[in-house]
Amino acid sequence: ESLFSSKLIVASPAITFLFDIVDNKEIFVSGKVSEVMGYTSQEFLSKGENALLQLTHPEDIAVIAQCLEELVIRNDDAVNKAEYRFLHKKGNYVWLRTYYVVFKRDELGRPMELMGQTFEVTAEKLTALALQKRERQLLEAQALAHIGNYEWNIKDGGSLNSPEVYRIFEL
Numbered sequence: 001e002s003l004f005s006s007k008l009i010v011a012s013p014a015i016t017f018l019f020d021i022v023d024n025k026e027i028f029v030s031g032k033v034s035e036v037m038g039y040t041s042q043e044f045l046s047k048g049e050n051a052l053l054q055l056t057h058p059e060d061i062a063v064i065a066q067c068l069e070e071l072v073i074r075n076d077d078a079v080n081k082a083e084y085r086f087l088h089k090k091g092n093y094v095w096l097r098t099y100y101v102v103f104k105r106d107e108l109g110r111p112m113e114l115m116g117q118t119f120e121v122t123a124e125k126l127t128a129l130a131l132q133k134r135e136r137q138l139l140e141a142q143a144l145a146h147i148g149n150y151e152w153n154i155k156d157g158g159s160l161n162s163p164e165v166y167r168i169f170e171l
Contacts, residue, residue, distance in 0.1 A: 096118050
């Protein structure tokens with residue numbers, strides 16, 4: 001580990017990791033592990049195989065599995081992203097966003113290891129979910145009251161219309 005990379009890991013608000021796809025386990029975890037997950041790096045690594053899936057919210061395990069499957073199928077060098085809930089050591093779930101790339105390949109070029117960074121995004125995710133809920137409620141209220149809303153862009157002549165606007169004008 002070079003001085004540059006170790007300082008970069010310390011300065012980042014993220015967890016930096018290497019993940020072995022073949023053995024399905026973290027092989028390196030550093031950075032803000034305790035702050036984000038509540039575990040020390042050693043505690044998390046000692047969980048061994050399937051540690052991530054053991055601590056991922058049951059409804060989000062499919063998200064991680066699908067991301068890994070797509071990465072192996074595409075087998076490119078693109079940066080990938082996954083959002084999921086993780087069981088914090090204190091017993092509550094936190095939202096995490098992970099960005100990852102293929103780090104190491106086997107002799108046939110198949111992905112073997114991933115490298116990435118994980119950020120805790122609970123506040124951002126809860127705000128987004130609350131906004132989605134309010135949007136649904138607004139659309140339901142408009143449908144009940146038979147009123148709609150629109151945004152008209154005078155410059156380009158386009159508009160954004162709520163579903164109820166289309167129903168009112170039978171479009």
